[in-house]
């Protein structure tokens with residue numbers, strides 16, 4: 001397995017320099033988190049990931065989870081690692097102090113999560129879902145329910161799941177059949193079957209809280225008739241102790257392409273006791289709290305895998321000797337130069353690095369905006385931040401997971417045949433990364449969410465929350481000659497994004513198939529511009545920095561690569577969008 005070292009210098013740069021004007025420390029509840037405290041958290045997480053989680057990544061993949069008589073066992077070492085993880089307080093990192101959490105801002109949670117995903121994505125999925133369950137319960141459950149359910153969840157003694165998918169129902173949640181029959185006092189009996197449920201059954205925690213989308217009798221058809229129910233694996237007594245086993249059984253676990261140490265379960269509900277959370281027929285609104293958080297978390301799956309692939313590829317490129325540099329030998333004393341001298345290998349490495357660092361900046365910015373949406377005392381500032389998070393959530397989910405898969409594949413390419421065989425662990429990254437483009441809403445569906453819901457929302461209000469700061473940045477910096485090489489391409493690509501947006505608004509309203517055909521290219525165009533915005537801001541900081549050390553020189557050089565070699569993709573994406581969707585829509589079904 002390639003060694004993974006958390007990119008702490010870049011993470012510190014993002015938190016302390018790029019996002020300095022977010023002033024997170026001035027928000028209520030954040031006052032105690034000095035730069036030193038945040039750095040100490042990142043360092044400790046990095047140590048845990050390198051020493052505990054990463055060594056289990058390969059063995060977890062090879063051993064996989066074991067299903068026997070309804071019981072799921074995680075691979076050797078996972079239980080101990082989880083115990084240490086929970087004891088270290090990591091399960092409650094961004095949870096409220098009131099429930100036993102550390103109360104750290106979500107920016108920290110995002111960066112720590114990236115480390116977990118880079119070192120062992122299968123492991124990261126277990127606590128990741130618990131945090132999503134925490135957010136849903138905290139927002140929608142009654143005070144008594146919060147007090148009963150949240151402390152053990154935060155402590156890591158219990159875990160959570162998100163139960164949406166059924167065999168006949170994936171993207172289209174209106175097809176859900178699992179039903180909930182009232183038994184009085186917001187207690188329901190659930191019957192039905194869910195499939196593909198991550199962490200649906202395992203041996204890491206004492207109890208599992210399943211958050212289940214189900215239909216009540218006489219509910220309207222489609223998504224409008226769905227409600228969310230909390231269904232515990234073990235029933236919970238009034239004093240918080242565990243009662244008898246609830247009517248939920250694990251029917252099987254899936255045998256998958258990757259993520260072998262993450263249990264993906266079939267769950268059967270037979271008169272299982274469930275509690276309504278967040279109001280009858282409010283299921284989609286309530287579940288979106290968990291789904292949106294999970295989409296941002298899955299973006300980190302992509303970034304984490306990409307970072308692991310990049311680090312492996314750089315290490316290999318330095319030591320593998322093949323051929324000579326085109327302009328003459330670099331290591332004449334050796335039989336061949338390292339492959340790092342070849343422009344094509346450098347192109348692949350820089351393609352990975354520029355997108356990873358851009359995506360890290362963008363996702364942490366969105367996490368900072370999320371903190372404002374939660375904690376800013378000013379209602380307008382909260383709403384503005386919420387709009388931006390809503391807009392960028394599908395973009396981050398789809399772009400970062402596509403990037404994770406591309407980077408994992410490039411990692412294999414740089415290793416050549418040694419990447420394709422199991423020995424070096426690069427092929428595991430490809431297998432583990434692939435599903436991130438599918439779960440939490442397939443990436444094509446994210447693109448539909450962007451063009452169908454987020455663009456038209458409140459007459460373009462979400463969009464303005466992004467367009468305005470980009471336009472202001474361009475205006476503020478267009479006279480700065482040193483920045484021209486970064487601001488000019490940003491400005492050009494931003495103009496294309498605005499034109500593409502107008503094109504979709506006009507043509508998509510006339511014919512929704514036009515919006516559907518343009519959606520994926522539009523999402524990618526948007527993501528590339530959003531990352532260019534981050535890169536231009538990072539370049540400005542690096543240029544202004546008194547220290548011209550290796551880190552800042554690397555930042556500027558990577559920003560330059562991004563502007564010259566990645567951002568120009570926006571022109572071809574724009575050309576595809578405005579070509580229209582007739583070549584797609586008019587293709588005869590029989591001809592496929």
Ligand SMILES: Cc1cc2nc3c(=O)[nH]c(=O)nc-3n(C[C@H](O)[C@H](O)[C@H](O)COP(=O)(O)OP(=O)(O)OC[C@H]3O[C@@H](n4cnc5c(N)ncnc54)[C@H](O)[C@@H]3O)c2cc1C
Nearest residue numbers: 162163164165170171196197198264439440441442444445
């Ligand atoms: C390892 C793993 C873990 C998972 N964990 C969970 C979990 O914890 N909880 C849970 O509930 N589910 C989970 N899932 C299920 C996952 O979320 C679904 O697989 C995913 O939402 C897609 O649903 P589907 O597979 O049925 O594909 P479908 O919905 O059948 O889609 C197939 C294809 O058609 C496209 N498509 C479908 N509808 C549209 C549309 N309207 N517009 C454009 N394109 C469309 C999709 O983009 C996709 O490419 C998991 C799946 C896997 C493989």
